[in-house]
Structure formats: C-alpha cells, structure tokens
Amino acid sequence: MWDYIAERHAQLLYQSYQHLSLVIQCVLLATVLAVGLAVFVHRNPRIAALAGGVSAIGLTIPSFALLGLLIPLAGIGTATSVIAVTFYATLPILRNAVVGLAGVDSTLIESARGMGMGAVRTLLRVELPLAWPVILAGVRVSAQMSMGIAAIAAYVLGPGLGSFIFTGLTQIGGKNALNSALVGTLGVVLLALILDALLLLAGRLTTSRGIRV
Template sequence: MWDYITERQSQLLYQGYQHLSLVIQCVVLATVIAVVLAVLVHRNPKIASAAEGISAVGLTIPSFALLGLLIPLAGIGTATSVVAVTFYATLPILRNAVVGLAGVDATLVESARGMGMGRLRTLVRIELPLAWPVILAGVRVSAQMSMGIAAIAAYVLGPGLGSFIFTGLTQIGGANALNSALVGTLGVVLLALVLDALLLGVGRLTTPRGIRV
C-alpha cells in the first residue's frame, strides 16, 4: 500500500484538497442557509416543529437516489455534488439552530428589548451568541456526514477522494483494487478528523467566554 501511495502522492494530495474544499464550502453555505431559516421560523412553534421534522425526514433520503434525481437538473460533475452535499449538510445544522434559538432564555431577550435594542440587534448580540454552541454542534455533525456524502458524490464524477473508493470497488479482484479503496476511505477519515479539530478551534475562538463548557 505504501508504494501505491507514494506513486500517486500528488494525485492524492490534489484530490484530498478538492474533497476538503468541497466539504468546507458546502458546510459554510449550509450554515448560512440553516441559520437564516432558523431565524425565520424559531418564533413560531408549529413552523419550527415542522422544520425539525423536515430535517429528520430529509436525512432518510438515500444519497444515491438524490444524486440520481439531480443529474437531469444539474448534470454530472461538481454542480450536482455541491447541491447534494449542501442539502444534507443543511439538515442537522437547521435542526440544531432551531433548538438553540428556542433555548435562549426569553427573559434575556425581553431585557434586551427593554433596554432599547431592536429585534435585529437582539438577534445578533444576544440570541445567536447564546445559541452558537448548539449550532456549532450541528455544524460538526454536518461536517462529518458531509465527508461521506462527498465521497459518494464521486458516483456523478464529483471532485474528491471518492474516485479512489469507486475505482477500487469497480475493480475488485484486480491489481491495486483493495489499495485504491482503502486509501480513499482512510483519506476521507483523516480529513474528517482534521476538519473536526479545526471546528473545535473555531468553537473556542467564536464562543463567548462566559458560556464555554
């Protein structure tokens, strides 16, 4: 296996970079979408409950099925991969964002409003910072899940390490088939660990000191 890795070092590094870049960009986009949706619905319990339900149901959709449905709309390649990864990445973040915002003490919000803070300022200065640890937990779950989804996106010729996995699986019994599948899988796991460590650092930097665990 070591010979296989050294012979393809530049390819592995490039596709590993593509994989990580795809996941990070999709998770950032998913975070923005999820937080905006959560802000819009969290004050209405019925709509918020529906959003959580949709998040749970959305996660049950098989990724291969979604990719197949997206091919006629977005074609084969990066665009379909981005849509699929962003879709799955949004769901756990949305659920956590709704829960996090709903868990903010209402008395704190009322006190801020009583001090003359507008709704937007209260959201930015009070609600989102207090909900951020819960939202970030959803982001971490989303990032780990997105690593796997991005690998499956190689089915539609998406960028990343998934191509090594699919090459190995389609050439079972052939030379280097096992090495290809193992290298792709281990590469995805390694990237997932690196990204989770980065998110832990982001959490330390962005979570208000008074509510750090």
C-alpha cells in the same frame, strides 16, 4: 500500500484538497441557509416543528437516490455534488439552530429590548451568541456527514477522494483495487478528523468564555 501512495502522492494531495474544499464550502453555505431559516421559523412552534420534521425526513433520503434525481437537473459533475452535499449539510444545522434559538431565555431577550436594542441587534448580540454552541454542534455533525456524502458524490464524477473508493470497488480482484479503496477511505477519515479539530478550535475562539463555562 505505501508504494501505491508514493506513486500517486500528487494526485492524492490534490484530490484531498478538492474533497476538503468541497465540504467546507458546502457546510459554510449550509450554515448560512440553515441559520437564516431558523431565525424565521423558531418563534412559531408549528413551523419550527415542521422544520424539524423536514430535517428528519431529509436525512432518510438515500444519497444515491438524490444524486440520481439531480442528474437530469444539474448534470454530471461538480454542480450536482455541491447541491447534494449542501442539502444534507443543511439538515442537522437547521435542526440544531432551531433548538438553540428556541432555548434562549426569553427574559434575556426582554432585557435586551428594555435596554433599547432592536430586533436585529438583539438577534446578533444576544440570541445567536447564546445559541451558537448548539448550532456549532450541528455544524460539526454536518461536516462529518458531508465528508461521506462528498465521497459518494464521486458516483456523478464529483471532485474528491471518492474516485479512489469507486475505482477500487469497480476493480475488485485487480492488483491495486484494495489499495485504492483503502487509500480513499482512510483519506476521507483523516480529513474528517482534521476538519472536526478545526471546528472545535473555531468553537473555542468564537464562543464567549462565560458561555463555555
């Protein structure tokens, strides 16, 4: 396997970069979308429950089925991969964002309003910071899941390490089939661990010490 890696190290590095870039961009987009939706729905218990239900149902949709449905709409390639990864990435973040915002103590919100803060300032200075640890937990789950979805997106010629996995699976019995599948799989696992460590560090830097304690 080491010879296989040495012969293709440039391609592996490039596709690893593509894979990580795809996941990071999709998770960032998903975070913006999910937190934005959560801000609008978390004060209404019925709509919040509906959002949680949609998140749970969305996660049951097989990724291959979603990719197949997207092909007529977005074609084969990066666009379909981005839509699919972003869709799945949004779901756990949305659920956690709704829970996190709903869990903010109402007395703190009332105190902020009593100090003259408007709704937007209260959201940015009080609610989101207090809900951030819960939201970040959803982001970490989303990032790990997105690594796998991005690999499956190679089915529609999406960028990343998934192509190594599919190449190995389609050439079972061939000389480098096992090496190709293993390298792709282990590469995805390694990238997932690196990204999770980065998110853990980001959480420590973006969460106030009082909340961490």
